[in-house]
Amino acid sequence: MNENLFASFAAPSMMGLPIVVLIVMFPSILFPTPSRLINNRLISIQQWLIQLTSKQMLAIHNQKGRTWALMLMSLILFIGSTNLLGLLPHSFTPTTQLSMNLGMAIPLWAGTVITGFRYKTKASLAHFLPQGTPLPLIPMLVIIETISLFIQPMALAVRLTANITAGHLLIHLIGGATLALINISATTAFITFIILILLTILEFAVALIQAYVFTLLVSLYLHDNT
Amino acid sequence: SDGAPGPGHWDADAAAGGLVDLAVPGGAFSGRRAPCLKNPVLGPGVLQAIRIFHTRQPSLAPIPCVPEYGGKVCLGLIPKEFFQFLYPKTGVRGPYVLGTGLILYSLSKEIYVITAETFSAISTIGLLIYVVKKYGASIGEFADKLSEQKIAQLEEVKQASIQQIQDAIDTEKSQQALVQKRHYLFDVQRNNIAMALELTYRERLHRVYREVKNRLDYHISVQNMMRRKEQEHMINWVEKHVVQSISAQQEKETIAKCIAGLKLLAKKAPSQPVL
Numbered sequence: 397m398n399e400n401l402f403a404s405f406a407a408p409s410m411m412g413l414p415i416v417v418l419i420v421m422f423p424s425i426l427f428p429t430p431s432r433l434i435n436n437r438l439i440s441i442q443q444w445l446i447q448l449t450s451k452q453m454l455a456i457h458n459q460k461g462r463t464w465a466l467m468l469m470s471l472i473l474f475i476g477s478t479n480l481l482g483l484l485p486h487s488f489t490p491t492t493q494l495s496m497n498l499g500m501a502i503p504l505w506a507g508t509v510i511t512g513f514r515y516k517t518k519a520s521l522a523h524f525l526p527q528g529t530p531l532p533l534i535p536m537l538v539i540i541e542t543i544s545l546f547i548q549p550m551a552l553a554v555r556l557t558a559n560i561t562a563g564h565l566l567i568h569l570i571g572g573a574t575l576a577l578i579n580i581s582a583t584t585a586f587i588t589f590i591i592l593i594l595l596t597i598l599e600f601a602v603a604l605i606q607a608y609v610f611t612l613l614v615s616l617y618l619h620d621n622t
Numbered sequence: 623s624d625g626a627p628g629p630g631h632w633d634a635d636a637a638a639g640g641l642v643d644l645a646v647p648g649g650a651f652s653g654r655r656a657p658c659l660k661n662p663v664l665g666p667g668v669l670q671a672i673r674i675f676h677t678r679q680p681s682l683a684p685i686p687c688v689p690e691y692g693g694k695v696c697l698g699l700i701p702k703e704f705f706q707f708l709y710p711k712t713g714v715r716g717p718y719v720l721g722t723g724l725i726l727y728s729l730s731k732e733i734y735v736i737t738a739e740t741f742s743a744i745s746t747i748g749l750l751i752y753v754v755k756k757y758g759a760s761i762g763e764f765a766d767k768l769s770e771q772k773i774a775q776l777e778e779v780k781q782a783s784i785q786q787i788q789d790a791i792d793t794e795k796s797q798q799a800l801v802q803k804r805h806y807l808f809d810v811q812r813n814n815i816a817m818a819l820e821l822t823y824r825e826r827l828h829r830v831y832r833e834v835k836n837r838l839d840y841h842i843s844v845q846n847m848m849r850r851k852e853q854e855h856m857i858n859w860v861e862k863h864v865v866q867s868i869s870a871q872q873e874k875e876t877i878a879k880c881i882a883g884l885k886l887l888a889k890k891a892p893s894q895p896v897l
Contacts, residue, residue: 434773436688437765444768485743571738571745593745600749 405492405561420490423477446473453615460515461622464615471500472611479560479603483596491606492561494553501552504614509545512621520621552613559606563599570595698754 430439450469454462475491482489490496512520524541525534570592577585694702700717708716728734 431685432688433776434688434769437762440765440768441761444765483746485739485746567742568738571741573738574741575736575738589741589745592741593749596742596745596749 405564416488416490419488420478420496423474423481426477427473453611456619457615458622460511461615461618464618467504468611468615471504471614472607475500475556475607475610476604479607480600482560482564483599483603489560489564491556492564494557497553497556498549501549501556501610505549505552505617508614508617508621511618516621523620548613548617552610556606556610559602563595563602567592567595567599698751 427442428439430443434440435443446469449472450465453468453472454465457464478489478491481487482491509520512523524538524545526537526541529537570588574585574588574592577588696702696705696717705717708720712719729736
């Protein structure tokens, strides 16, 4: 191992030029625009998936919440595709960078909160105090609810970053373990390789689940505030 | 539904309209139509934000048809044209030898280093190949079924419309045929009326005849009765006078004559056999 464990998480640059922008924009190529009534198989499946997901995700929202449909669907597609592409060997996953996840989470969360405060000020303020709290607990509970509100964007960003980064790190480590064990004992190396395969399957699932969770939580914050 | 022609047709009006827009100084969206775009800082952003998504086909030129099958590939990555390209010089096994040589060269010269990532690559790519080989065909069929459902839906609408129009045509034709055959109805009605008229006429004629006959019969029977009465009266008168005219003496003489005659006959009778 001539590189440290975190080399794969460094912002990629080629000959001094930051190509991270190109990498972030790359997944959009994989979603072609449907230009005809009947498209090829890729577009048909993508259309079907988007229809399925959007129907399920926007069912709970009212008219105002459904104006966010494009935003939410773009979000889940972007996070899902970048996570899945990051599982390929030697690839860079933008969602492992906390900066990017914060850049996604804070504006979206702030958007939902400001929408809530603009259109339903009293209801938004009422969220700070759950129903049925005994009188002496009110000041403390308001403080706790405020903290819980402001932690939402942090939690969104850090959850995504930590999950994806942890997964990639584990794959790296177990791959390294396999590599190191090959010279020592082939059987153990084989068992470790099996573990690696299982982990890869898990990571595929985690990639999709994290995208879903992120979008779902934004959708829930939106639902609270519209 | 918005009147745009299908793929493969030029929409000359829209193309001309678009070009006219470009001819106006200031580009496609000049100030007279979108004053918000005059702002040089925010203009381009607004332009992108108000671009409409997916309302009609994106290009007005005829677009080529979607090919039915993708290009043929070997090992899922390398197009068959590459193998065809090398075939005249190296034969069938040429590209495989080239690939093996390149891989071994990069491994031996440590251009490609075997690290932890190698094993994760093996596991990821191996998993992907397994999934594609096992479920690839069924996913393809599923996608084809989605397209087929879409087409079937539209086809159903088209067929329903055609059927509706066909039914209307058939109804119209049958109505026209009915109009042709209307004269039968009128003939029957005319015949009925004629028969009814005839019947009434004959009935009345018969009644007239009967009435007249009744009157004439009455007169005849009156005459007959008169004549019979006259006859009877005359006979009675004659008889009465005859009886009156017979005196007593004449009566006695007549009776004596009859007895004498009878005696004569009685003398002649026994000489003849009884029959």
